[in-house]
Amino acid sequence: MPDKTLPKTDVVIIGGGWTGLTAAYELAHEGQRCVILERGNHRHDATSFGAPEEHDELKYALRATHMMDVRKSTLTFRNDTSQRALPMRRLGSFLPGEGLGGAGIHWNGQLWRPLPSDLEMRSHYENRYGAQFIPEDLSVQDWGVTYDELEPHLDFFEKICGAAGYAGNLNGEKRAGGNVFEGPRQNEYPNPAMKQPVSSTKFGKAAERMGLNPFPFPSANVTQKYENPYGAQLHPCAYCGFCERFGCGYFAKADPIICVYDRIKEHENFEIRFQSTVMRVEKSADGRTATGVTYIDADGLEVFQPADIVCMNAYALWNVHLMLVSGLGEPYDPETRTGTVGRNYSYQTIASVDAFFEKEIITNPFMGAGALGVIVDDYNGDNFDHSDLGFVGGAYIACKQYHGRPISYQPTPEGTPRWGAEWKRAVRENYLHHADMVVHGSSMSTPGNYLDLDPTWTDAYGRPLLRMTFNFPDNDRKMAEYVTNRAVEIAQNMENVTSVASSNLAAVGSDYTVVPYQTTHNVGGAIMGTDRNTSVVNRYGQMWDHHNVFVFGACLFPQNLGYNPTGPLMGLAYWTLEHLKNDYLANPRPLMDA
Amino acid sequence: MGQEFSRRAVLAGLTSGAALAALPVNHAFAALDDKPFYFLTRDEARFLASFCDTLIPEDEYPSASQAGVVDFIDLQLAGPYGKGRYLYMQGPFFEGTEQQGYQVSLPPAEFIRQGIAALAEAEPRFAGGDDGLRLLVTTRLSEGSVDLGSGLPAKPLFDELWTLTNSGYFADPMYGGNKSYAGWEMVGFPGAHAYYLSFVDQHNVPYPQPPMGINHQPGRDGSMPSGLKPQEL
Ligand SMILES: Cc1cc2nc3c(=O)[nH]c(=O)nc-3n(C[C@H](O)[C@H](O)[C@H](O)COP(=O)(O)OP(=O)(O)OC[C@H]3O[C@@H](n4cnc5c(N)ncnc54)[C@H](O)[C@@H]3O)c2cc1C
Ligand code: SF4
Numbered sequence: 053m054p055d056k057t058l059p060k061t062d063v064v065i066i067g068g069g070w071t072g073l074t075a076a077y078e079l080a081h082e083g084q085r086c087v088i089l090e091r092g093n094h095r096h097d098a099t100s101f102g103a104p105e106e107h108d109e110l111k112y113a114l115r116a117t118h119m120m121d122v123r124k125s126t127l128t129f130r131n132d133t134s135q136r137a138l139p140m141r142r143l144g145s146f147l148p149g150e151g152l153g154g155a156g157i158h159w160n161g162q163l164w165r166p167l168p169s170d171l172e173m174r175s176h177y178e179n180r181y182g183a184q185f186i187p188e189d190l191s192v193q194d195w196g197v198t199y200d201e202l203e204p205h206l207d208f209f210e211k212i213c214g215a216a217g218y219a220g221n222l223n224g225e226k227r228a229g230g231n232v233f234e235g236p237r238q239n240e241y242p243n244p245a246m247k248q249p250v251s252s253t254k255f256g257k258a259a260e261r262m263g264l265n266p267f268p269f270p271s272a273n274v275t276q277k278y279e280n281p282y283g284a285q286l287h288p289c290a291y292c293g294f295c296e297r298f299g300c301g302y303f304a305k306a307d308p309i310i311c312v313y314d315r316i317k318e319h320e321n322f323e324i325r326f327q328s329t330v331m332r333v334e335k336s337a338d339g340r341t342a343t344g345v346t347y348i349d350a351d352g353l354e355v356f357q358p359a360d361i362v363c364m365n366a367y368a369l370w371n372v373h374l375m376l377v378s379g380l381g382e383p384y385d386p387e388t389r390t391g392t393v394g395r396n397y398s399y400q401t402i403a404s405v406d407a408f409f410e411k412e413i414i415t416n417p418f419m420g421a422g423a424l425g426v427i428v429d430d431y432n433g434d435n436f437d438h439s440d441l442g443f444v445g446g447a448y449i450a451c452k453q454y455h456g457r458p459i460s461y462q463p464t465p466e467g468t469p470r471w472g473a474e475w476k477r478a479v480r481e482n483y484l485h486h487a488d489m490v491v492h493g494s495s496m497s498t499p500g501n502y503l504d505l506d507p508t509w510t511d512a513y514g515r516p517l518l519r520m521t522f523n524f525p526d527n528d529r530k531m532a533e534y535v536t537n538r539a540v541e542i543a544q545n546m547e548n549v550t551s552v553a554s555s556n557l558a559a560v561g562s563d564y565t566v567v568p569y570q571t572t573h574n575v576g577g578a579i580m581g582t583d584r585n586t587s588v589v590n591r592y593g594q595m596w597d598h599h600n601v602f603v604f605g606a607c608l609f610p611q612n613l614g615y616n617p618t619g620p621l622m623g624l625a626y627w628t629l630e631h632l633k634n635d636y637l638a639n640p641r642p643l644m645d646a
Numbered sequence: 647m648g649q650e651f652s653r654r655a656v657l658a659g660l661t662s663g664a665a666l667a668a669l670p671v672n673h674a675f676a677a678l679d680d681k682p683f684y685f686l687t688r689d690e691a692r693f694l695a696s697f698c699d700t701l702i703p704e705d706e707y708p709s710a711s712q713a714g715v716v717d718f719i720d721l722q723l724a725g726p727y728g729k730g731r732y733l734y735m736q737g738p739f740f741e742g743t744e745q746q747g748y749q750v751s752l753p754p755a756e757f758i759r760q761g762i763a764a765l766a767e768a769e770p771r772f773a774g775g776d777d778g779l780r781l782l783v784t785t786r787l788s789e790g791s792v793d794l795g796s797g798l799p800a801k802p803l804f805d806e807l808w809t810l811t812n813s814g815y816f817a818d819p820m821y822g823g824n825k826s827y828a829g830w831e832m833v834g835f836p837g838a839h840a841y842y843l844s845f846v847d848q849h850n851v852p853y854p855q856p857p858m859g860i861n862h863q864p865g866r867d868g869s870m871p872s873g874l875k876p877q878e879l
Contacts, residue, residue, distance in 0.1 A: 104837075107840055107860065109816075109818070110813055123733070123734055126734045138746045138749055140747060143732070250849035250850055290840065291842040292840035412850060414850045458816040459812060459813050459816040459817060471784075472703065472781070480707070480832050484834050508738070565747070566747050567745070
C-alpha cells in the first residue's frame with residue numbers, strides 16, 4: 053500500500069527531458085491535465101548555467117555534476133554472458149541526465165535527421181543487395197515508420213531548436229554545400245550555418261578536392277537571434293567551448309528548459325514535481341492497461357499517481373528498466389530469443405582521427421561549440437556501395453571543434469608517452485595546432501546484446517539494477533575500420549598537416565568498455581515495429597501489451613543509425629503525439645492490430 | 647583529518663637536505679606555508695610530490711608540485727571526490743575486467759592512502775630517490791606490474807593518481823593547482839571568461855588575452871583569495 057494516493061490525472065509523464073516536456077506541452081494544449089514526475093531538481097539556464105562559474109571543467113566535465121547520481125542508481129555491465137556483470141561504479145562511456153531538462157541541457161546540439169534508408173534498414177539492404185546480404189548474426193529491422201511520415205515532425209523539431217545549417221536536399225533539389233545524401237526537406241534550416249574555424253575549413257577543402265561532399269554540422273547552437281514556434285527567444289552562440297556536458301548560460305544552445313519548459317510552466321494543465329522518482333508503472337487487474345505510477349516523493353513517501361495515460365520519457369535505458377521492474381511487456385530471453393523488452397540494445401561505434409599542423413596554423417581550439425565542424429557523410433548509412441564490403445551501416449566523419457578544455461583536450465602525436473617530460477612537451481607543442489576528427493558510426497543489433505535485470509546489485513530503492521550485456525558485433529568493427537581509413541585519407545590530404553594518428557574504440561580485438569566517454573546514445577531495448585513478436589511498441593510508440601502506455605526516446609530504435617539520436621527521437625516523439633492527440637484520445641484502444 | 651605539517655618541511659624532506667633558500671620563491675608550498683593539509687600526512691605529501699613530479703616534471707614550465715598539484719590533491723581527497731561522492735559503492739566487490747572499470751571497495755581517498763602506504767613500503771626509496779628509480783617504479787605501477795596486496799590493484803591506483811595530477815595541473819586555479827595559471831599558460835588556454843563570437847573565424851590569429859579563471863581578479867592568480875574549503879569543491 054502506498055503512503056498516499058493522489059487524485060487521478062489525465063496523463064502522467066515519467067521524466068522531464070526533451071521528450072517529457074514536449075509531451076506535456078503538446079498534451080496540455082490538447083486539454084489534457086499533465087503531471088511530470090522528475091527524479092532530479094529544478095534548474096534554469098538563467099540562474100544555474102551562467103558564466104564564468106559554469107565554465108568549470110573539473111566540476112562539470114570530469115565530475116559530471118549535471119548528470120545522473122550513480123550513488124542512487126546505475127547499471128551492471130559485461131561484454132557477454134560468460135562474464136559476471138559488475139556495477140558501472142562511475143560514469144564514463146555515457147552520461148545520462150537528471151534534473152529539469154534531462155540530458156538536453158548538456159547535449160552538444162548536433163541535430164540530425166535519419167536517412168530514408170536508415171528507417172527501412174532491413175528492406176532497403178535486401179532490396180538493393182539481395183535477401184542474404186545482411187549478416188545472419190544481426191537482428192536488424194525496419195522501424196515501421198518512413199522518412200516521409202516523419203519529415204514534418206523532424207522539420208518542426210528543427211524549428212523548436214532554431215537549427216543552424218544548410219539544406220542539401222530542398223524538396224528534391226540537391227544543393228552542393230549541404231548534405232546531398234539527406235532525404236528531401238520541405239524547408240531550409242531556420243538559421244544560417246555556423247562560422248568555421250581553420251581546422252574544419254581545411255578539412256572541408258581537402259574533402260572537396262577528393263570529390264567528397266562536405267557540409268557544416270547541423271547545429272542546435274543557434275547562430276542569430278531567433279524565436280521558436282512556442283515563443284522561446286534564443287541568442288547567437290558565443291563559441292564559448294563549454295558546451296557538451298555544460299548548460300548554456302547564453303541562451304544559445306537549444307535546450308528543453310528554454311525551448312519548451314518556459315513556454316508551458318504557467319499553463320493550467322501543466323504540473324511538474326521534482327525529486328519524484330518513479331518506482332514502477334502499475335497495471336490494471338487484467339494487465340491490459342496501466343493505472344498510473346508509484347513514485348517516491350521529495351519527502352521519501354511512496355505515492356500512487358493514478359492516470360489515464362502513462363508516458364515513459366525516462367531516457368532509453370531507464371524506460372527499459374522501468375518496464376522490467378514493472379512487469380510491462382515480456383522480457384527478452386537471449387537463449388530462446390523470445391520476449392521483447394531488453395532486446396536489440398545497441399550503441400554507437402566511435403573512432404577518432406587526429407591531424408597535427410605545422411606551427412603557423414593556429415587553431416585556437418577553445419573557440420568551440422558543441423556542434424561546430426564540417427561533416428563528410430559520403431560513408432554513412434547506405435550512401436556508398438556496400439556490395440563488396442561485407443558489412444552494413446556506416447559513419448559520418450566530422451572535423452569538429454567542440455572545446456579546448458585543457459584537462460580533456462591533450463592531443464599528442466602517435467608514439468608520445470602517456471606522461472612524463474616528453475608527454476608534457478608534446479601537449480604544449482600541439483595544443484594550438486591540431487584538428488580533431490571523429491568517425492561516428494552505426495551500431496547493429498544482435499541477439500546477444502541485450503538488457504535485463506541484475507541478480508545481485510540494487511539501486512538506492514532496493515530495485516534490481518539494469519544489466520547490460522554488450523560488445524561490438526564484427527559487422528561494426530569492419531565498418532568502423534573501413535570508414536576510419538577513409539577519414540585518415542582525408543586527414544592526410546589536408547594542407548599543412550605534419551602527422552596523422554587514429555584510434556578506433558571498436559577495433560578488432562578491443563572490447564567495448566564503459567570507462568572512456570563515447571556517447572550518450574544508448575538505443576534499443578524497447579523497440580518499435582509492426583510485429584508484436586519482435587517489438588515492444590507499435591509504429592506509433594504505443595505498447596502492444598498495454599495500450600495506454602506510450603514510449604519515447606532512443607529505446608525505440610531497432611538498431612542505431614550513424615547519426616546522433618535526438619533529431620530522430622524527437623521526430624518520433626512528435627509523430628507519436630500526433631497520433632495520441634488526433635486519434636487515441638477520442639477513442640482509447642490499440643492503434644494497430646496485433 | 648587536517649594535520650599541521652609545514653609545507654616547507656615537506657619540501658625540505660623532498661630535496662633531501664638542499665638549502666631552503668635555494669627553492670624558487672614562487673613555490674606552491676611556500677605560499678601556504680602556515681596552513682595545514684586537509685587530508686594528507688607529511689609523508690603522503692612527500693610521496694605525492696615525488697610521484698606527481700615524475701608524471702609532470704619541471705622544464706621551462708613548473709613541475710606538478712610547483713604548480714600546486716599536491717595541494718589540489720589534498721583538497722580533492724578531503725572533499726566529496728575523496729569520500730566517494732561520484733561512485734556507486736554497494737557491495738559485493740569483485741575483480742573485474744578492464745572494460746568494467748573501477749571495482750575497488752574503497753572510496754578514492756582511502757584507496758590512495760592505502761595504496762601510497764603499500765607502495766612506500768614496497769619502494770621505500772621512492773620519495774627521495776633519483777629520477778631513474780622514480781621513472782621505473784611509476785612505469786611499473788602504470789602497467790599494473792607492482793603487487794600492492796589484496797584490494798589495492800596497481801593500475802587503477804596509477805590511473806586515479808594520474809587523473810588527479812593531470813587535473814590539478816590544468817583545472818581552474820581556484821581548486822589549488824594550476825598555480826599562477828601554470829598549466830593554462832603552458833598550452834595557451836585563456837580560461838573561463840569565454841566569448842569568441844567575433845574571433846572563431848579569424849584563422850591562424852593568436853588569441854591575445856592572458857588566462858583568467860572563474861575567480862579571477864586583476865593582479866591576482868585566480869586562486870581562492872582566503873583559504874580553500876574542500877567541502878565546497
Ligand atoms: C554529453 C552529451 C552530449 C550529447 N550530445 C548530443 C548531440 O549533440 N546530439 C544528439 O542528438 N544527442 C546528444 N546527446 C543525447 C541527448 O541528450 C539525448 O538523446 C536526449 O536528451 C534524450 O532525451 P530524453 O527525453 O529521451 O531523455 P533525458 O533527457 O535523459 O531525460 C530523461 C529524464 O527522466 C528522468 N528520469 C529517469 N528515470 C526516472 C524515474 N524513474 N522517475 C522520474 N524521473 C526519471 C531523468 O532524471 C531525466 O531528467 C548527448 C547526451 C550527452 C549526455
Ligand atoms: S558553445 Fe554556444 S551554444 Fe554551446 S554553451 Fe557556448 S554559447 Fe552556448
